[in-house]
Amino acid sequence: MSIKKFALRGVSTAALSLAAVGMLPGVAATSAIAQDAPPQVAATIDGRIPVAEFVKAPNMKNVSMSPKGDKIAYLTGKDGRDVLVVLDLTTMKETPILAAEEAREAGDRTMTGFRWIGNDHVVMTIISRENLGGGLSDFRRLVAFDTKSGKSVQQAWRDAGGDAGVILYADHDTGKYLLQRDSVANSTERWGFPEVVEVDVDTGKFKMVQRTNPVVRGWSADSNGNIRAGYSSDRDNGKFRMLYRGENERNFKTVYNEADDTFTGSLPTPDLFIPGTDTAYTTSRHEGYEKVYKVDMKTMKLSEPVFETEGFDVGGLAVDGNEGKLLGYRTFDGTRDTVLLDETLKTVDGFMEDFFGKGEASVIDWNEDKTRFLVYAGVNKRNGGYYLFDAPSGKMQLLNWARTALKDAPKNPVKAEWYTASDGVKIQAIVTYPRHRMGQKNLPVVVMPHGGPFGVLSATNAAEPWGQPLAEQGYVVIQPNYRGSGGYGREFEELGRQPGGYGKRMQDDLNDVLTYFGEKGVIDPDRACIMGWSYGGYAASRGAQRDPEVWDCAIAGAGVHDMALMNKWDAENLGRFSSGFQATSDDPDGISAAKNTDGPWAPILIVAAKRDARIPMEQAEVLVSNLKKSGKVEGKDFRYIVQEQGTHNLPYDDVHIQWIEESLAWLEKYNPAYIPSDGDQAPALIKFD
Incomplete structure (x- = not known):
């Protein structure tokens, strides 16, 4: 958790009156929020928004406010890549700092993150990808950008090894x-066993605080800046080891050293x-569900649960690490929420709920005095934008839409619904309904693990990028x-x-989804395709191979096939222990699509980065080769796309747009969204400049 930031997504707190807002220091007792730029409300959008508009890099993301609240830093999409920008909230002047591309090959340099240190310095994490002994490794460094002088300063680079970030x-x-x-x-003998230094952000100079320890690969500090715990894990036996020392103690002692082979x-x-x-x-699952506890760090004894949610895991804690303060509990029940403890944040969240609607706004950051707040509005019902809320004046200002083309266009409705698997297990699914076809029965479906x-x-x-564009179609x-699944x-x-x-x-x-929602009349189970990325790509190729009579088509991106x-x-x-994470050792060949390419298959789109x-x-490559050996015809039984600039994270507009547009084309070929028997026609596509 960062020092002060965490997402408040539709927090379930009682809405407070505007008069109550004035009871907190620095927050005005106004009767309405003043606005320079009131939220637009698009009454209707009759046409279909093209799929590409949903996946383009947003105007703003990873937005962070400076401690005094007079500046923000964020990433913006420009020419298909991310650019780090600082915005002065007084003058509204934007200062581009650095363009970031994902490192792909030896010699590549890029920025992977940033944060404020003090009010005038944005500290950027820079990686350099290098070829070491035939393998690629990333060197990590920090650079501070001074927003006043415009100069950049290297942070503790002298004598730094592989990771200094x-x-x-x-x-x-x-x-x-x-x-x-x-x-x-x-020497380099303790490579991977880090030290801790205190750095002056203005000069980049540093001094030693904690020397290396032969069993520690990561450290943790308290809210006073004292190193209190050290950690390591063994790649081969899986044991996680933790060392701890009390606030005024000199030596560390091992307090935990166990493995969880499950x-x-x-x-x-x-x-x-x-x-x-x-x-x-801390949080623990030792009672079956993730719950919040207090833990005695010397004995590792847990208290009775401090917070829990019935039938679901607690998602974690929201904390202010510098103040040593617990701000709230993150929860999940199909929707991600935060139960707030901080009174100021509870008040502001209630204010936003009154203004934007229940569950429609997230307070994402604030200044150290908690008088200025960054708000994202557009969580569930509409696409959205970023706002600046000044509590003393009650002023609400739109900073920018997340995506210019979408603005606050209505979203396709999303619901968390339960179904029963064929063996009786209850499973929750997130269902996105096409807004142009609400109330219509027997619709085509894309199952997306x-x-x-x-x-x-x-x-x-959640910010899942593909449910909305496909529901829109x-x-x-x-x-x-x-x-x-977790949760x-x-x-x-x-x-x-x-x-x-x-x-x-x-x-x-995944197959049982079709039975349940088919019986409800929501979908036509005979008009179904399966689509996914990473494990979802595995599930898609496995579905095409194992259940060709179930799926009209499959779309497998970045999947495992052997x-x-x-x-x-x-x-x-990853190491001998971590390699067991996927739990596939009982029948690896039997569950591999590439080992079973003979026989009927559903037509499959294969995308590899x-x-x-x-x-x-x-x-x-193995899957495609074996499909060809089994007599499958490229262009008919399968299509293979190699994204030359692609990585596992779809980092650029061109590769992300290619993925979603090719996926839609494959769906329309084998499972068109609109057919004559549906009784309706596809709304016209909207054209954007």
């Missing part, structure tokens, strides 16, 4: 911060040290949180890890 604590008043870094000052637990790491104590807040697969989930208000889009407790996740889960029972969960080959790669690159650092290109 982890900020543990920052004092905004002094501009001093703690940086975890590898050092080569004396991969379904949660590590008892401190989310927030409680000042002046040996107690911290999320990536991961384990511990990941889809939510109604007339499809019902269903994203099942199949067994193994529903340890037992539900373990269901996916049991023998017969991966590629079998987990795959059945599991034994992937397991070998994981063991070499040439510079994918997670899924090697050989996965797609």
Whole structure:
């Protein structure tokens, strides 16, 4: 968690009156929010918005406010790539700082993140990708941009090793911060065992705070800037080790050293040290569901639950690390929310709820005095934009739409709904309905399993990029949180890890979507395609191979198609223990689409990113080669697209647009959204400049 930022998505708090707002320091008791730029409300948009408009780089993302609240920094899309910009909120002058592209090959340099240190410095994380012994490795450094002088200053580069980019604590008043870094000052024998230095953001000069420890690969600091804990994990036996020392103690002691070979637990790491104590807040799944506890860091004994939600995992804590203050609890029940504890944030959130509607605004950042707030409005019902709310004056100002073409166009409705799998397991799915066809029955469907697969989930208000564009074209889009998904407790996740889960029972969960929603009359199960990226790409090719009578087509992006080959790669690159995460050892060949290319297949679109650092290109190459050997015809039975500039994260407009447009073309070829028997026609596409 960063020092002060966290997402408040549709927080369920009672709306407070405007008079009540005035009871808090610095917040005006006004009767209405004043606006320079009131939110537009597009009454209707009759035409269809093209799919490309939904995936273009937004005008604003990763927006962060300076401590005094007079500037913001954010990424903006320009010419298909991200550009870091600082906006002076007094003059409204924008200062572009740096263009960021995803590093792909040896010699590439790029920015991967940024944050404020003090009120005038944006500290950027820069990586340099290098070829070391035939493999690619990233060197990480920090550079501070002075918004007053326009100069950039290297931060603690002298004697830095492979990684010098982890900020543990920052004092905004002094501009001093703690940086975890590898050092080569004396030797390279402790490469990967970091030290901690205190850095002056203005000069980049530093001094030692914590020397390396032979068993620590990462450190943690408290709200006073004291190093309190160290961590490491063993790649081969999976043991996670934690060292701890009390606030006024000199030496560290091992307090935890265990492995979880089920991969379904949660590590008892401190989310927030409680000042002046040996107690911290943490989360744990030891009682089945993720709950919030206090933990005695010396004995690792947990308290009774401090906070829990029935039937779901708690999503984590929202904390102010510098103040040592717990701000709220993140929750999930199909929708991501935050239960707030901070009174000022509760008040402002209620204010936003009154103004924009329940669940329609997220307070994403604020200044240190909590008088100015950044708000994103457009969570559920409409596309949105970023606003600046000045509490003392009550002034609300639109800074920019997230995407110019969309502005506040109405979204296709999204709901979290439950269905029962064929073996009786209850499963939640996120369903996006086409807004142009509300109330219509027997519609075509795209089933879209999320990536991961384990511990990941889809939510109604998550920034998932493909449900909206495809629903806009007339499809019902269903994203099942199949067994193994996160958010529903340890037992539900373990269901996916049991023998017969991966590629079998987990795959059945996707098929069962068609049965349930078909019986409801929402969809026509005979007009169904499966589409996904990463694990979703695996599920798509597995569906095309195993269940060709179920799916009219499949769309597999960045997928794994030969599991034994992937397991070998994981063991070499992730370590022997971590390679077991995917839980595929019981039948790797049987659940691999590339090993079973004979026989009927559903027509499949295969998309591979040439510079994918997670899924090697050989996965797609093996599948395509074997399809051809089995007599499948390219252009008819399958189509193969290699994205030369693509990575696992679809980082550029051109590759992302290609993915969604090619996916739509494949859907329209084998499962068109509109057919004569539907009784309606597709609205005209809107043209944007």
